[in-house]
Amino acid sequence: MAWSTPYGRYQVAPLEQKDIPQVAALERLVFLEPLPEEGLRAKHQLPTVVYLAAKDDSRVVAYFGFEIFAPYAHVLANATHPDYRRQGLATFLLTAAEPLARDRGARAFVGEVRRSNAPQLALLKQLGWVRSAIIPAFFGNGEDAHVVIRVLP
């Protein structure tokens, strides 16, 4: 599917296997605890996993992955390349993923967000996600997680 913003025109589609190294590079760029390329490959081939990617020509500029544990869809990760932020790419991907999760038996998305991750918490709030609890020292560096839930409409 093609999607245009005032900044550019993007192709949004399920992530292709050949693009996994780009996602691994993006994870290393933006996450403290990136999923290594082998881990991404393993997840990507599971029938219960969906990765949706936005591309600028052949460049992956944003992605969102989730795994179905019906009735939940557990968030694996979402990220937007720093050069492409605040264009609505994450908003587009998370919204486009809702019917995909619903079609696979999910009634809600659930995920964990670092307490310090104000941009992600703001994004999710805007999209109707709610914070349900805090898990202390959830992340590898000891940071707490907000458990976030989006009941699918």
Ligand SMILES: CC(C)(COP(=O)(O)OP(=O)(O)OC[C@H]1O[C@@H](n2cnc3c(N)ncnc32)[C@H](O)[C@@H]1OP(=O)(O)O)[C@@H](O)C(=O)NCCC(=O)NCCS
């Ligand atoms: C969080 C992240 C995915 C947002 O991606 P994005 O494509 O820039 O998001 P959008 O353009 O769809 O932003 C939608 C809304 O989210 C909120 N938001 C996004 N980034 C924000 C920021 N840096 N500060 C405050 N609010 C922010 C705003 O409300 C924004 O709407 P606005 O631009 O009209 O004000 C991106 O900053 C990122 O990749 N961060 C690093 C990876 C990460 O933390 N992922 C989440 C792991 S749980």
